[in-house]
Amino acid sequence: AQSVTQPDARVTVSEGASLQLRCKYSYSGTPYLFWYVQYPRQGLQLLLKYYSGDPVVQGVNGFEAEFIKSNSSFHLRKASVHWSDSAVYFCAVSAFGNEKITFGAGTKLTIKP
Amino acid sequence: GPKVLQIPSHQIIDMGQMVTLNCDPVSNHLYFYWYKQILGQQMEFLVNFYNGKVMEKSKLFKDQFSVERPDGSYFTLKIQPTALEDSAVYFCASSVTGGSAETLYFGSGTRLTVL
Numbered sequence: 270a271q272s273v274t275q276p277d278a279r280v281t282v283s284e285g286a287s288l289q290l291r292c293k294y295s296y297s298g299t300p301y302l303f304w305y306v307q308y309p310r311q312g313l314q315l316l317l318k319y320y321s322g323d324p325v326v327q328g329v330n331g332f333e334a335e336f337i338k339s340n341s342s343f344h345l346r347k348a349s350v351h352w353s354d355s356a357v358y359f360c361a362v363s364a365f366g367n368e369k370i371t372f373g374a375g376t377k378l379t380i381k382p
Numbered sequence: 383g384p385k386v387l388q389i390p391s392h393q394i395i396d397m398g399q400m401v402t403l404n405c406d407p408v409s410n411h412l413y414f415y416w417y418k419q420i421l422g423q424q425m426e427f428l429v430n431f432y433n434g435k436v437m438e439k440s441k442l443f444k445d446q447f448s449v450e451r452p453d454g455s456y457f458t459l460k461i462q463p464t465a466l467e468d469s470a471v472y473f474c475a476s477s478v479t480g481g482s483a484e485t486l487y488f489g490s491g492t493r494l495t496v497l
Binding site for chain 2: 301305310311312313314315318320359363364365366367368369370371372373374375
């Protein structure tokens with residue numbers, strides 16, 4: 270079975286600063302990896318996903334993530350955050366042939382002016 | 383982008399009553415999901431549904447839970463009877479296909495409070 274760990278429940282960064290949100294997964298095979306974002310009073314929306322090829326994947330709004338198999342990680346990055354990036358970010362994993370997506374506990378990102 | 387609608391956004395009921403949570407998925411989607419999130423905890427998979435059948439369910443999907451899409455429109459989660467531990471936010475999602483790399487489209491959730 271697959272699992273996801275997001276070790277940081279809350280992260281605060283200043284507007285304009287760089288960002289990294291951490292995600293570690295557990296799965297013995299090749300995973301499919303996702304980052305979703307949840308803005309207040311809205312449903313989760315896909316930011317980006319990885320399932321093959323270039324381990325650095327680009328997403329919406331300047332986000333990117335890098336799949337590092339040796340480290341079982343899929344950290345989310347952004348070079349310069351904006352106040353509108355304040356939200357809860359979820360890392361998720363699925364496996365080939367398994368339609369169930371497993372989510373991490375989420376990281377609440379707060380951007381301070 | 384595509385929208386999944388969940389009705390109502392908040393529901394309060396007494397323990398032991400029946401509740402039905404409604405989800406209006408994206409129109410051309412074929413796979414449907416329910417997830418449960420207790421406040422401050424992880425969002426956990428409950429069930430997925432395709433072609434009128436439950437494809438997979440988790441241990442959280444108790445015997446008191448049922449899902450259906452009776453008229454091809456709303457995808458519903460029914461809990462009968464409810465228990466205190468059913469208090470949570472329930473998220474509905476849908477996808478075009480059920481592939482492992484498929485993008486899920488989520489509703490904004492129904493907050494269920496069982497008193």
